[in-house]
Amino acid sequence: MxxxxxxxxxxxxxxxxxxxxxxxxxxxxxxxxTVGTEKELVSKAQAMLKNSKISQEKKDKFIEIAKKHRKEIAAITAEIKQHRLLLVKTITDEKFSNKKFNKIQKHLKKLVNKRFDVYMDQYMDAKEVLGVELKNVYDDPWFETHHRF
CATH class of the missing domain: 1.20.5 (Single alpha-helices involved in coiled-coils or other helix-helix interfaces)
Incomplete structure (x- = not known):
């Protein structure tokens, strides 16, 4: 008992x-x-960073990391948008091809996962620069499954 x-x-x-x-x-x-656009996201992140008690050197490193990853994320996002349009084109074709649709869908999923990985790499790099000791959520399968970016 x-x-x-x-x-x-x-x-x-x-x-x-x-x-x-x-x-x-x-x-x-x-x-x-709420955050509606990428511009709003960046603006709010900059305000948080500015108001934080982090040293200027760490703030500068944080910004460098964000800029470095932003280019890669933008390229992946452009490719995702292109594949989304390919799905629309495939659906609206006179001769719908399930094989083609599935192939585009699989590639789109790979791109979304790749973008997620880049986002998480950015946060892990920033965490190291800022000296934050946190559990590595990236290794948590539940987190990966439920928090796709």
């Missing part, structure tokens, strides 16, 4: 910690507000 109670207490603590983190994330999301 004592064993059962101790297990229930541990589970209760674990659930309360998880819900506390969820509430903290929800509060952060509310404080950030």
């Amino acid at each position: 004592k064993k059962l109670l101790s297990i229930l207490m541990v589970l209760t603590v674990a659930v309360s910690c998880a819900s506390g983190t969820k509430k903290e994330i929800q509060a952060d999301k509310a404080a950030i507000g």
